[in-house]
Structures are given as C-alpha cells and as structure tokens.
C-alpha cells in the first residue's frame with residue numbers, strides 16, 4: 001500500500017499543498033493526536049535536485065526558532081523522502097492579506113517584526129532564504145508567523161551562487177541583481193524580497209507586476225514603483241531603504257532590526273534569538289515518554305539526546321509544542 005513508511009506513526013489525510021516536486025499532506029501524529037504537515041518528495045522526480053533536499057533537511061535540523069516551521073521527523077525510503085513538519089492551522093499569510101485587502105501599519109508591523117527576526121536568525125545560521133513571499137509565511141493558532149521554504153530554495157549563504165533563476169517560483173519578489181544573473185549575496189537579495197513583502201502587506205498589491213516576465217524584470221531593474229498616498233512617510237522611508245536597486249545602498253538586516261519604522265510603538269529592536277533551548281531536554285516530556293515506552297528516564301534521555309529526527313524526536317518535539325501552548329504533556333495510551 002501507499003506511504004507504508006508512515007504506517008502506525010501518522011494517519012494521513014488530505015493534500016494541503018503541492019508544488020514543484022513536493023506534495024504536502026495533513027497528517028496526525030498517532031501518539032499525541034496532534035496535526036502535522038507531511039512533505040512527500042519522490043526521489044525519481046527530484047532527479048539531480050536530490051542533493052538539495054539533503055541540504056534542506058540538514059538546514060532544517062539547524063533551524064530551531066519560534067518563527068520558523070519546525071522539522072519533527074525525517075523518513076527516507078528507496079523511493080521517497082518524508083519530512084514531518086509543524087502544521088500551521090492558520091494557513092498562508094497570502095490568503096490572510098487577500099481576505100483583508102491590506103493590513104494597517106500597526107498590524108503589518110507586528111507581522112514584519114516576526115519576519116525580520118526569522119530572517120535575521122537564518123542569516124546568522126549561515127543561510128539565505130531566496131524565496132521570501134506571503135505563500136511561504138504561515139500562521140499558527142496564535143496569529144504568529146512561521147517561515148517555510150516550500151520550493152526548496154533555501155541554500156547556504158555564500159556569495160557567488162549565480163545560479164540561474166530556476167528553482168524559485170515567483171520573480172515578483174526577486175532582487176534586481178538576482179534576475180540580472182549577476183553575482184549576488186543571498187542575504188542582500190532577501191532584504192529586497194522583504195521590501196516587496198512589506199509593500200504587499202501595506203498596499204494589498206505588488207510594487208512590481210506585469211503579465212510579461214520580461215516587462216516585469218525591466219520594472220524591477222528600474223526600481224521604480226507607485227507610492228500610494230495612504231502610506232505614512234515612515235512607511236515610505238523603510239520601503240525605500242529596502243527597495244534599493246544597488247544592493248550596497250540597501251539597508252542591512254541588522255539595520256532593519258532597529259529601523260525607526262520597526263521601533264515605532266515597540267521602542268525595542270527586533271530580537272532574532274531563538275526561544276527554544278535545544279540543549280537541555282524537558283523533564284516532563286522525558287517522563288511521559290519513559291513511562292509510555294517502559295524505559296528509565298536515563299535511557300529515554302540517552303535516546304533523545306541523539307536527535308536522530310526519528311519517531312522519538314517527533315514525539316518529544318510535539319509534546320514540547322503542546323507544553324508551550326499550555327496543553328497537558330500526555331501521550332495517548334497503548335491501544
């Protein structure tokens with residue numbers, strides 16, 4: 001039968017997204033009943049992109065942050081990769097903006113501060129995202145944003161990956177230097193995309209848009225965009241600081257963290273540090289799992305400390321997520 005590798009571990013439900021060579025299905029973690037997102041990739045379809053999946057999986061293991069969708073479990077079979085990930089019940093930020101037409105400056109600031117924190121964090125871990133757009137920002141059940149990289153475009157930062165603009169979908173968010181095939185820095189290109197993203201949040205439409213790709217590229221390379229009169233002068237200023245065609249004139253992610261627009265009403269810079277303590281394991285979760293598996297706490301601690309991203313890891317991380325949401329740290333008893 002299909003998806004044999006998930007049997008007894010996760011119940012599979014409907015497909016919630018598909019794109020490129022990945023399909024995402026809603027799943028339930030059997031031991032906790034919690035929802036998960038299961039990203040399924042077929043090795044044959046991946047072809048020469050297969051190493052990129054391994055890079056993404058290794059990246060995900062390094063990325064543990066409150067505004068980045070968490071990886072729980074990796075299963076590899078002869079035909080497929082399964083990535084079991086945090087499910088975000090609120091869906092895409094894209095749909096949220098469409099439903100509200102556009103966001104007020106204050107609401108946009110709450111979201112944008114979370115995005116700046118997540119992107120600053122991945123940059124400090126040595127990664128650039130390269131495909132920042134509202135479809136890759138999901139909402140959890142507390143209206144917090146979770147960054148994902150659905151299109152497998154996240155790659156180690158580095159400079160001269162003048163890779164052709166192949167993998168990542170929408171060019172509307174792409175920096176001028178990226179689409180002109182010049183050498184570029186991933187972290188600088190990410191700041192441009194964040195400018196396009198903030199413009200979309202504040203205006204409800206894109207700064208650079210055209211049905212013809214080549215016309216769109218020309219508009220991006222001029223860097224000229226319409227500034228609606230309802231934007232405050234501070235909003236106009238931060239958009240101008242990010243949407244600089246010359247990457248060397250563009251504001252850096254570090255400067256963004258304490259930009260006047262970012263500080264307004266908050267008066268504290270964006271803190272990019274993660275809230276998760278991955279080093280020390282949680283007593284309650286260890287105890288609950290030790291009892292369930294009939295092991296000593298020492299044995300359970302030993303197993304979990306290996307972070308093998310197996311079912312032990314996913315069960316622990318899901319119990320931790322429940323605890324952080326104030327829910328009981330409980331496993332469903334053996335059937």
Ligand SMILES: COc1cccc(Nc2ncc(-c3ccc(C(=O)NCC(=O)Nc4ccccc4)cc3)c(OCC3CCNCC3)n2)c1
Nearest residue numbers: 016017024037069085086087088089091135148149150154
């Ligand atoms: C209509 O959609 C709805 C409606 C209602 C609920 C949900 N909930 C819901 N939750 C979770 C997901 C998900 C999480 C992570 C990944 C992933 O690919 N991680 C890998 C990853 O993040 N790398 C990475 C991140 C940062 C740096 C480097 C690497 C993939 C999918 C989801 O997907 C649905 C797709 C649909 C197409 N647009 C994108 C989302 N959807 C979605």
